[in-house]
Amino acid sequence: xxxxxxxxxxxxxxxxxxxxxxxxxxxxxxxxxxxxxxxxxxxxxxxxxxxxxxxxxxxxxxxxxxxxxxxxxxxxxxxxxxxxxxxxxxxxxxxxxxxxxxxxxxxxxxxxxxxxxxxxxxxxxxxxxxxxxxxxxxxxxxxxxxxxxxxxxxxxxxxxxxxxxxxxxxxxxxxxxxxxxxxxxxxxxxxxxxxxxxxxxxxxxxxxxxxxxxxxxxxxxxxxxxxxxxxxxxxxxxxxxxxxxxxxxxxxxxxxxxxxxxxxxxxxxxxxxxxxxxxxxxxxxxxxxxxxxxxxxxxxxxxxxxxxxxxxxxxxxxxxxxxxxxxxxxxxxxxxxxxxxxxxxxxxxxxxxxxxxxxxxxxxxxxxxxxxxxxxx
Amino acid sequence: xxxxxxxxxxxxxxxxxxxxxxxxxxxxxxxxxxxxxxxxxxxxxxxxxxxxxxxxxxxxxxxxxxxxxxxxxxxxxxxxxxxxxxxxxxxxxxxxxxxxxxxxxxxxxxxxxxxxxxxxxxxxxxxxxxxxxxxxxxxxxxxxxxxxxxxxxxxxxxxxxxxxxxxxxxxxxxxxxxxxxxxxxxxxxxxxxxxxxxxxxxxxxxxxxxxxxxxxxxxxxxxxxxxxxxxxxxxxxxxxxxxxxxxxxxxxxxxxxxxxxxxxxxxxxxxxxxxxxxxxxxxxxxxxxxxxxxxxxxxxxxxxxxxxxxxxxxxxxxxxxxxxxxxxxxxxxxxxxxxxxxxxxxxx
Numbered sequence: 264x265x266x267x268x269x270x271x272x273x274x275x276x277x278x279x280x281x282x283x284x285x286x287x288x289x290x291x292x293x294x295x296x297x298x299x300x301x302x303x304x305x306x307x308x309x310x311x312x313x314x315x316x317x318x319x320x321x322x323x324x325x326x327x328x329x330x331x332x333x334x335x336x337x338x339x340x341x342x343x344x345x346x347x348x349x350x351x352x353x354x355x356x357x358x359x360x361x362x363x364x365x366x367x368x369x370x371x372x373x374x375x376x377x378x379x380x381x382x383x384x385x386x387x388x389x390x391x392x393x394x395x396x397x398x399x400x401x402x403x404x405x406x407x408x409x410x411x412x413x414x415x416x417x418x419x420x421x422x423x424x425x426x427x428x429x430x431x432x433x434x435x436x437x438x439x440x441x442x443x444x445x446x447x448x449x450x451x452x453x454x455x456x457x458x459x460x461x462x463x464x465x466x467x468x469x470x471x472x473x474x475x476x477x478x479x480x481x482x483x484x485x486x487x488x489x490x491x492x493x494x495x496x497x498x499x500x501x502x503x504x505x506x507x508x509x510x511x512x513x514x515x516x517x518x519x520x521x522x523x524x525x526x527x528x529x530x531x532x533x534x535x536x537x538x539x540x541x542x543x544x545x546x547x548x549x550x551x552x553x554x555x556x557x558x559x560x561x562x563x564x565x566x567x568x569x570x571x572x573x574x575x576x577x578x579x580x581x582x583x584x585x586x587x588x589x590x591x592x593x594x595x596x597x598x599x600x601x602x603x604x605x606x607x608x609x610x611x612x613x614x615x616x617x618x619x620x621x622x623x624x625x626x627x628x629x630x631x632x633x634x635x636x637x638x639x640x
Numbered sequence: 641x642x643x644x645x646x647x648x649x650x651x652x653x654x655x656x657x658x659x660x661x662x663x664x665x666x667x668x669x670x671x672x673x674x675x676x677x678x679x680x681x682x683x684x685x686x687x688x689x690x691x692x693x694x695x696x697x698x699x700x701x702x703x704x705x706x707x708x709x710x711x712x713x714x715x716x717x718x719x720x721x722x723x724x725x726x727x728x729x730x731x732x733x734x735x736x737x738x739x740x741x742x743x744x745x746x747x748x749x750x751x752x753x754x755x756x757x758x759x760x761x762x763x764x765x766x767x768x769x770x771x772x773x774x775x776x777x778x779x780x781x782x783x784x785x786x787x788x789x790x791x792x793x794x795x796x797x798x799x800x801x802x803x804x805x806x807x808x809x810x811x812x813x814x815x816x817x818x819x820x821x822x823x824x825x826x827x828x829x830x831x832x833x834x835x836x837x838x839x840x841x842x843x844x845x846x847x848x849x850x851x852x853x854x855x856x857x858x859x860x861x862x863x864x865x866x867x868x869x870x871x872x873x874x875x876x877x878x879x880x881x882x883x884x885x886x887x888x889x890x891x892x893x894x895x896x897x898x899x900x901x902x903x904x905x906x907x908x909x910x911x912x913x914x915x916x917x918x919x920x921x922x923x924x925x926x927x928x929x930x931x932x933x934x935x936x937x938x939x940x941x942x943x944x945x946x947x948x949x950x951x952x953x954x955x956x957x958x959x960x961x962x963x964x965x966x967x968x969x970x971x972x973x974x975x976x977x978x979x980x981x982x983x984x985x986x987x988x
Binding site (some may be wrong): 343400404405406407409410411413414415417418419420421422424425428429497529533536537539546547561576578579580581582583584585588589592593596597 | 653677695711715769770772774775776778779780781782783785786787789791794860903906910913919920937949951952953954955957958959961962965969970973
């Protein structure tokens with residue numbers, strides 16, 4: 264899953280190898296963090312290392328994993344999608360509403376399966392259409408992704424509240440609920456959905472032209488435009504894809520909880536951003552791996568279950584999320600700056616360590632949030 | 641016949657419009673008032689005015705903090721967490737220790753100090769580590785709220801210390817009617833803070849520095865502004881304002897509920913952005929922000945008055961934000977086009 268290789272078109276094989284290792288290093292580091300977390304909680308709580316616990320973690324990790332992938336895609340372009348949870352709930356509500364109005368709770372057999380597939384398709388399509396709204400606001404009106412998706416977060420959530428009257432919708436048939444609660448060869452069905460979606464996203468990001476364009480637009484929108492890319496089309500597809508993944512998460516949520524609700528999972532936005540950043544996606548855009556995101560979703564799920572089993576309350580988990588988010592990002596910024604400085608020293612043969620930071624060249628100075636880059640003329 | 645050339649011929653029109661479209665916002669508010677007043681005549685009353693003022697009181701102080709952050713090119717989603725942390729902690733602290741229980745000002749100083757201390761978290765991560773502001777404040781929001789619920793307390797407290805208790809029933813104006821509507825005396829500090837922030841932004845070196853950093857941090861640095869120092873000031877000051885606003889909120893509602901406020905960030909950010917502040921930094925005004933807060937409060941109020949179910953409020957604010965920001969983005973684009981024409985020597 265190394266997506267570093269072809270990106271900058273490096274011809275020198277050693278440089279390519281180094282780049283590949285840098286990407287792998289992030290994944291390797293995450294895998295070791297996962298192992299450490301696993302060992303710590305297994306030692307701290309006897310029940311942690313058990314099939315039942317892994318299965319219960321699997322049921323929870325799938326929806327947040329899908330939402331993280333959705334945010335990761337938009338972050339690759341240097342944007343963000345804050346409306347993921349609202350979109351997920353819209354998809355869930357549409358599907359649940361269809362089941363309710365069809366009165367399908369009693370239907371059985373093949374007709375029930377066909378109905379389930381059809382209704383899910385409609386729900387996912389509705390959620391994806393919400394992504395088109397994000398895309399239009401961002402590409403046509405040129406609203407920054409943060410504000411556009413903050414607005415649609417509120418708007419779609421409001422529509423969902425009005426629609427449901429603030430109540431939960433029940434009445435889905437067994438064939439639908441199985442998606443959220445069933446097993447495939449001992450593996451929770453939601454995990455299978457997550458892994459399929461992750462492989463699909465990885466192929467999309469690493470092996471298709473659009474995936475490469477997404478990263479190019481994120482790395483430098485101006486350069487991408489001058490290279491002949493249609494930035495707007497790339498952004499539009501990204502937000503559609505993000506909404507599609509969010510909608511899948513919404514379907515899983517509805518199937519697992521046997522209900523659809525306008526206010527489900529409001530705390531997921533922070534958690535998803537934590538996962539994506541921990542997974543090594545650069546919030547400024549341009550780089551990140553699907554493997555990293557999925558791994559870090561599992562790490563945080565282990566931390567959550569572990570905290571729960573050790574007897575910490577959920578508030579401590581909330582603190583941990585914040586600390587992890589800022590800690591990981593801070594650490595990577597510091598090490599990155601260190602790398603850059605040593606690289607510069609090697610090239611120019613001069614010692615720049617002694618120079619005060621204000622004297623550093625612009626490239627090494629305080630990175631001015633390049634958000635303004637996104638929409639410059 | 642673009643707006644820019646119109647304004648060029650008639651300077652009073654551009655003055656009326658304001659540098660951040662404050663005029664358009666004021667006009668929107670006026671039209672809204674007239675419209676709702678025609679449909680529902682009971683809208684035109686002292687009661688409505690007091691209601692809107694009461695509902696805007698805390699949000700306008702939060703908005704001042706957010707305004708400063710947005711002018712500097714950042715975004716803050718941690719201010720509500722800081723606010724409720726300060727408000728709730730002050731009640732808990734004075735109840736348990738009895739320190740300054742009889743004096744409300746002591747409580748506010750305490751809230752401000754805690755707010756500044758929490759602001760250090762944001763400042764250190766943003767100015768010290770140069771991390772993106774949205775992500776940092778998302779993180780500190782979780783940390784601050786979690787810390788309050790885990791260590792300060794998670795129960796709703798109805799008992800207030802004597803000083804704040806007295807303050808909470810101190811009303812400036814009371815309008816009697818079928819049910820009396822009252823305006824808390826706490827509107828006075830809210831207005832004072834707005835004036836203070838306005839003066840700070842307009843007449844002090846730090847204030848101009850905030851605009852400079854938001855316009856272009858690198859240029860500001862080369863022009864001699866201490867960028868890191870200004871960023872520290874911004875997040876400490878935003879923390880202070882959030883702390884004071886939090887205690888005002890807690891005092892006004894007379895029930896210290898630690899689960900309140902967080903989640904209402906969008907209303908405030910929407911108000912500031914509607915008020916003409918640019919998310920890219922370097923642009924924004926106190927008067928625009930106040931109008932933005934009033935507009936949102938007014939819309940909520942009139943929806944209730946017009947008999948629209950409360951469930952529509954969320955969607956309405958979201959739509960308002962999208963429309964407002966979209967209109968600004970479009971007008972920015974058309975202004976740029978007309979500026980290009982002028983540059984090319986086309987007749988203005």
